[in-house]
Amino acid sequence: MDIPWQLQVLFQMLLSWTLVANGHLEFPFLSLSTGHTSSPHNEPSDAGKFVILPKVVGGYSITIAQVPFQVSVRRRSMHERTYGLGLICGGALISQRVVCSAAHCFAVNNSYNPVRFYGPKLFVVVAGSTQIDQADRNTKEYLVQQIIGHSDYNATTLENDIALIFLNGYVSWSSKTVRAIPLATKAQREGTTCLINGWGKVTVVGKSGSLQQAPVPILNPSLCRAIYLLPMSQLCAGFMQGGIDACQGDSGGPLICDGQLAGIISWGVGCADPGFPGVYTNVSYFVDWIRSMNATLDYSKYLVMDSADGRRLATSPQRTWWLALAFLLIALSGG
Ligand SMILES: *[C@@H]1O[C@H](CO)[C@@H](O)[C@H](O)[C@H]1NC(C)=O
Ligand SMILES: *[C@@H]1O[C@H](CO)[C@@H](O)[C@H](O)[C@H]1NC(C)=O
Ligand SMILES: *[C@@H]1O[C@H](CO)[C@@H](O)[C@H](O)[C@H]1NC(C)=O
Numbered sequence: 001m002d003i004p005w006q007l008q009v010l011f012q013m014l015l016s017w018t019l020v021a022n023g024h025l026e027f028p029f030l031s032l033s034t035g036h037t038s039s040p041h042n043e044p045s046d047a048g049k050f051v052i053l054p055k056v057v058g059g060y061s062i063t064i065a066q067v068p069f070q071v072s073v074r075r076r077s078m079h080e081r082t083y084g085l086g087l088i089c090g091g092a093l094i095s096q097r098v099v100c101s102a103a104h105c106f107a108v109n110n111s112y113n114p115v116r117f118y119g120p121k122l123f124v125v126v127a128g129s130t131q132i133d134q135a136d137r138n139t140k141e142y143l144v145q146q147i148i149g150h151s152d153y154n155a156t157t158l159e160n161d162i163a164l165i166f167l168n169g170y171v172s173w174s175s176k177t178v179r180a181i182p183l184a185t186k187a188q189r190e191g192t193t194c195l196i197n198g199w200g201k202v203t204v205v206g207k208s209g210s211l212q213q214a215p216v217p218i219l220n221p222s223l224c225r226a227i228y229l230l231p232m233s234q235l236c237a238g239f240m241q242g243g244i245d246a247c248q249g250d251s252g253g254p255l256i257c258d259g260q261l262a263g264i265i266s267w268g269v270g271c272a273d274p275g276f277p278g279v280y281t282n283v284s285y286f287v288d289w290i291r292s293m294n295a296t297l298d299y300s301k302y303l304v305m306d307s308a309d310g311r312r313l314a315t316s317p318q319r320t321w322w323l324a325l326a327f328l329l330i331a332l333s334g335g
C-alpha cells in the first residue's frame with residue numbers, strides 16, 4: 001500500500017512489456033507509465049494512435065454504495081502480492097454472475113487478427129469497495145470462470161469493445177454495496193446527463209485510490225461522427241470544452257444514464273482534452289449480443305482452481321466450506 005509511485009510505474013512497465021506489444025494504444029496496463037500521447041489532429045484512420053481512456057478526470061469522490069454495480073478488474077498476480085495493485089479496468093455487474101466490461105482490457109495482441117483474449121485465471125474481480133486498496137466486510141472478491149470478448153472486436157477502431165466476465169460464483173445481494181445495473185435497451189437522447197465512475201487517473205499524471213464520478217452529457221451522434229466517424233455501435237459523451245472525462249484505468253467501467261447501463265468506457269483522444277469527448281461502447285446496440293452470450297454460459301460449472309489459486313480468497317464461500325470441513329475432520333480424528 002505504501003509502495004512508492006516510482007516502483008508502481010516500474011511494475012506497470014514490466015507488466016506491460018511482458019504482456020502486450022500494442023503499438024500506440026495506451027492500455028490500462030500502461031496507464032501509469034506514460035501520459036497521453038495522441039496528437040489533436042488524429043484522423044480516424046489513425047485510431048490506433050488514440051489513447052484508451054483510463055480514468056475519470058474532473059470528477060468528485062463517491063462511495064461504492066452510490067454505484068453498487070461498479071467493480072474493478074485486477075490482475076490477479078499483482079493483486080495477490082499487494083492489495084490495491086493490479087487495476088486493469090472497471091466493469092459493471094449486470095446479473096448475479098456476469099460483469100460487463102471492455103474487450104480491449106482482455107485482448108492478448110491488439111495487432112493480431114483474429115483477436116484472442118486472455119484466459120480467466122489471470123484476473124480477479126472486486127466488488128463493494130470504495131477504495132482501490134482497502135477491503136472491508138462489504139467487499140467481495142471473485143475469481144473468473146470465463147471471459148467472453150466480442151469476436152469482432154477491432155483493435156484499430158475499437159469497434160465492438162465489449163466483453164463479459166463470467167464470475168466463478170454467484171454474487172450475494174446480502175451486502176448493500178453490491179447490486180446489478182439494468183441494461184439500457186433504447187438509444188440515449190442527446191443532452192442526457194449520464195455518469196461515469198472509476199479509479200483511474202484523476203489527472204493525466206495523477207492517480208486516485210478513491211472511486212471518482214463525473215457527469216457527462218450524451219453528445220449529438222452527428223457531432224460524434226464528425227469528430228471520430230463513429231458507427232452506431234459507439235457513442236460519444238462529454239464536454240467539447242474538455243475538463244471532464246474518463247482516463248486510463250477507467251476503461252470497461254459503466255456509463256450510467258437514468259440508472260441504466262448505457263455505455264462502456266472505451267477510448268478517447270487524451271483525457272478531458274478540449275474538442276475530444278470520450279467514446280463509449282453503445283450498450284443498447286449490444287443487448288442481443290449480451291443475452292445470447294449469457295445463454296452460452298454454463299451456470300452449473302465452477303472453475304476448478306489449482307492449489308496456488310486458493311490463496312487470498314478469504315471471501316470465497318467454497319474456501320470457507322473447505323476450511324470448515326478440514327477443521328471438522330481434524331476435530332473428529334484428533335479428539
Ligand atoms: C501480435 O501479432 C502480430 C501480427 O500477427 C505479430 O507480428 C506480433 O509479433 C504479435 N505480438 C505478440 C506480442 O504476440
Ligand atoms: C478494423 O477496422 C478497420 C477500419 O474499418 C479495417 O480496415 C480492418 O480490417 C478491421 N480489422 C479487423 C480485424 O476486422
Ligand atoms: C445505439 O444503439 C441503438 C440500438 O441499436 C441505436 O438505436 C442508437 O442510435 C445507437 N446510438 C446512440 C448514440 O444511442
Ligand SMILES: *[C@@H]1O[C@H](CO)[C@@H](O)[C@H](O)[C@H]1NC(C)=O
Nearest residue numbers: 094095098290291294295299
Ligand atoms: C444470464 O442468464 C441467467 C440464467 O438464465 C439469468 O439469471 C441472468 O439474468 C442473465 N443475465 C443477463 C445479463 O442476461
